[in-house]
Structures are given as structure tokens and as C-alpha cells.
Amino acid sequence: MRSRLVAGAAAALFLALAALSGRASMPLGEAPAARSKRGMVSAATRESVEAGARVLAEGGGAVDAAVSAAFVLAVTYPQAGNLAGGGFAVVRTAEGGFFALDFRETAPAATWRNTYLDAGGASRPQASRYGGLAVATPGTVRGLEALHRKFGRLPWGRTRNGARPRSPAQKVWPPALGPARRARDRARAGRVSRPSRPRSRARRRACPARPVSRSPGRSPFLSTGRTRRGGNASRATGSRGDTRGDRLAGCGRIPPRRGRPQDRGVRPRDRRSPHGGGPRRLRAVMADPVRVRLRPLSARDDAASLGGRLPSRVHPRAASIRARGHLVPRFGGGHPPDRRSRAPRIRRPEPLSRRPRLRGHAAGAAPRARPPRRTRLLDRPRAGHAVAGDAGRRVARRARSDDAPLQRDGGRRRRVGRTAAPCR
């Protein structure tokens, strides 16, 4: 039963209208079609489809194929394929169960009602389309990981292998996965994902051996599988494990900031690099994917009834900001609220369960008891993070075994499995 392929995987992409207007001729007649009894992938580039089909051939399921295809699309279809975007997925299991995931981007915590308005209250459309203010907290990597964690049949590294190119022409892809892996690792560890800052002249002098290119027009990818700037894709360069001496010499990465991510929600605007004189830090947090409850629409689902269920309570962190006399943004779900706060608990969409698979949801099986209403606040997969219950421990163990190849890839153990208190 399990060896049977669930379904084809269709990874379709959303891209803006501008790209479509470039094609002048109107296609008519038939689209090219492929046939198979063993599985199918249809997506926006040939390379991504090949990767997905290879994963299916190696025994992967539709989700493995889609995750592989999505990572390849991030490179071969940069118009819309991405690591720093977001999206949606719907899954039907072989047993007839359903699952829908919203891994869409969320608005950063320091977003205000008037962020995209000028002093007179008029809209500034450029601000929400270009430059830093336009960026919402990405959800893609966490979303793909959540899908793979729940439905994947091949280990994460195998999915990656499935995407491995066979021809030199496809050699562009590997660097994209390096940042993705590290971002995922940091997210699992509950850390903020932070790309390395551009190297200052002083740092370049201190570490002359690394390839450095700062010309903005060039591709950041090298055919060797590294980024042009050695810092992020190179396995040999510094990481959090650097010695203090390395850091002082400017050869390592930025030392981690203290405190939990949510304590650093609002960044002082002009914080400078601890190395002094450098550009501002780049920083990104990844958005939590949320499971979407599917149910048939009924005649009573008019707009008013749907709108009436939208949450509109104030985010606890916003409440604490209000206590300091600032404007308060309204919170609509997405960010994990601060657990220590006594503010009213926010009802989020159904959080992702820690249950690793949906296989138990066989059609006709007794309905599984609903998880407790209490929202699991830190519903992010964390390696070595113990959670209450057998299922949780299973996931924790699995996370560690999934991680093993990543740690080898990194050339050093970056992370020691933490055992935290049960996640309650």
C-alpha cells in the first residue's frame, strides 16, 4: 500500500502579470502532454520536472517530488520560484485524507498600519513593491520542510539528491540549497536566520583567501557550488563555532545575538554591526506555516459570516508595546505569541501537528481525537527538542536522524541536540 504512488505532484507557480505580457503569440490547439501510470510532475521548468520525476522513480511520493521541484524552481525559475517567498499546498493522501498548508509570508512584527502611507495618509505604492519594506517574512523553506516532515517518504537529504543535476548545464542549482539548509537548521533551533553581512574592506584584508565579489550585477552563484562571496555557501568558512579569536580578527560570521527571537521583535533602526562601521545587519525570521482546516462551503458562508470569524485581538507583544506608549498594530494570527504574557490567548488557524504522518487518517477509520484546544505555541520542528507524548519524541528522534547528513555536510557539528522542557 505504501509503495503505491499517491498522486501526481503539480507544482505550479504564481508569477506576476508583467512576465506574461512578453509572449506575443497565442497558443492554440494542444499543450504537450506526458503519460505515466507511476506518477507525474508538472511544473514551470523542465529541470524542476526532471528532478521531481527522478524522486518519484527513486520511490518518493508526490510530496517528495513537489519539494524537490520547488527547490529547483527557486533557481531555474527565479521570477517566482523562491526560497524567500511563500505559498499554499493541498495534499490528498492515498487513504483519502486531506491536508492543506498555508506557508504564506507574514507581515513583520514591526509593521504598522501606516507603514505604507506618507505623512498625509496617502498610499505609497512603491514602498510596498520595491525595497526592504516590501518584504514579508518568508515562509517557503519552513513550509516545504513541514510538508516533507509530514508526508515525505525519502529522507530530506535524499530529496536533495533527487534534485541533483546530471548535466553541467544544470549546475546552477546547488548553492540555493546551502542557504536553505542553514536557514532551516536555524529555524529548527529556534534561531533567527541571518545572512552574513557584506564584508568590509577590513574583513577582506584580514581574510584574503576567500573569493570575494561585490559587483551587484553578477550572479551570486558560482559553478563550483559556492556563492561568490565565500561566507555563506563555503563549508570551510566560519560559522557560529568560530573561536573568539577568529571573530575578533573579523574572519568569522557575526556572533549570535542573545535572547529569543521574539524578544528581538522590533529592531532599533540604526543598530550598527558589532564589528563597527559596517552596514546594517541583515536579518530575517521565517514565518510559521499553519494548517488550514478544509471543510465544504455551505449556503450560509456569505462574506459577512466568513469575515465575522477573523480574529482581531491585539498581539500580546503589541500590548507590551502599547504599555510603552506606542501605536499598537492589530494582530491577525501568524506569529507565536509570547507565552509568558497574560494577554488573551489568540486563536490561530489549526497549528501543524507534531504527528509525523497522516497515514492514520484512513477513510472510514475512527476520527482521531482533536488535539487539545490549547495552541501549541512553538510549533516549529526543532532538532532534539523534546515534546510531551510519544509522537513528539518520535518526531524529535526523526529530526535528529534527518539532520545527520546536514551536519556532515557542514563539516562540523554546529548544534548539540538540546533537550528542553516539554513544549507546553
Added chain:
Amino acid sequence: MSLTYTLNDTFGNGTVVPGVGVLLNNEMDDFSAVPGTANMFGLVQGEANAVRAGGRPLSSMTPTIVLEDGRPRFVLGSPGGATIPTTVLQVFLNAGPRGQPLAEAVAAPRFHHQHLPDRIEVETGAFPENVKAALREKGHVLEERSALGIVHAIAFERDGTLTGVADPRGYGAAAGP
């Protein structure tokens, strides 16, 4: 499974993270900066989609699985911003109720209307000239577009075969193991 993901605009906000090579999204434009004004796609939205910390902006993305008697029949999705739901619906109607082969259903011309702005966007060749003239006579505003959406779809045939189709409007592909 069906999956749609995005940077919103083509190439997102046009910014690559230094040292990482990753393009960033410009999804914040999907919020209504001022409820009642139009965004990049001309969509006019209300208070429920106002900008707020932690919020998820409204999306038109429509990864779709179509069932028939509980069995999967089609898997499909498309890019195209506000035109996604109409695109996916038209392909489904072509391939499902109208019974076209999936490859034809995907290639068939499409049109789009999103209430505001009040105009019908039609692909070149979507309607015969006499139909267009009749629509104009009724007061409709027609706008020609070279393409609406790029559908990628899979059909589950009754004999168990999977048929994968890539829209000729794009440069995608379909393949099985």
C-alpha cells in the same frame, strides 16, 4: 498534491540578499495599504486585509485538487495574480464538465473579470470577433491580453493513467517516472 508558491511580483522586490543569492518577495503589496484603494493587480480590498503585524495578506493562489466520487480527477494550479481563480476555473470547466482532453483544456483561450476594474480581459483569440462586437455593444470594455495564467495540470484517467500537461504559454514541462 498541488503546490503554488510565489515572490508576488516577477523577481519579488528585485532585491537579492548579499552573500546568499536569494531573491526576496514583495508580498506586503498584497495587503491593502489603504483599504479601498487598488494594489498592483488592481484589486480593491477592504479592512479585513489591512496591514498588520503578523498578518497574512490575502492571496489569489489556488492550488487545486478536483475529486470525482471521492477519487482524484485533476490536479492543477497556475500563476497570474488576480487571474488565478478564473484561469483555474476555466481549465477545470473545459476538462471536467465540458469533457475536453486536458491538453486542449489547458491550451484553450481564456478570459478574466475581477469586478474592479470593470473590464473583461481576453486573450487574443479568446472570442470570435462577432462575440466581441456584441459585448462591446452591450457596454463591456474589452482589453486584449497576450496570455492569462500558465496552467500546470495532471489528469487521472479512468484507466489509471496519469496525464501531465504544461501550458504552452510558459516553458514548463510534465514528466512521469
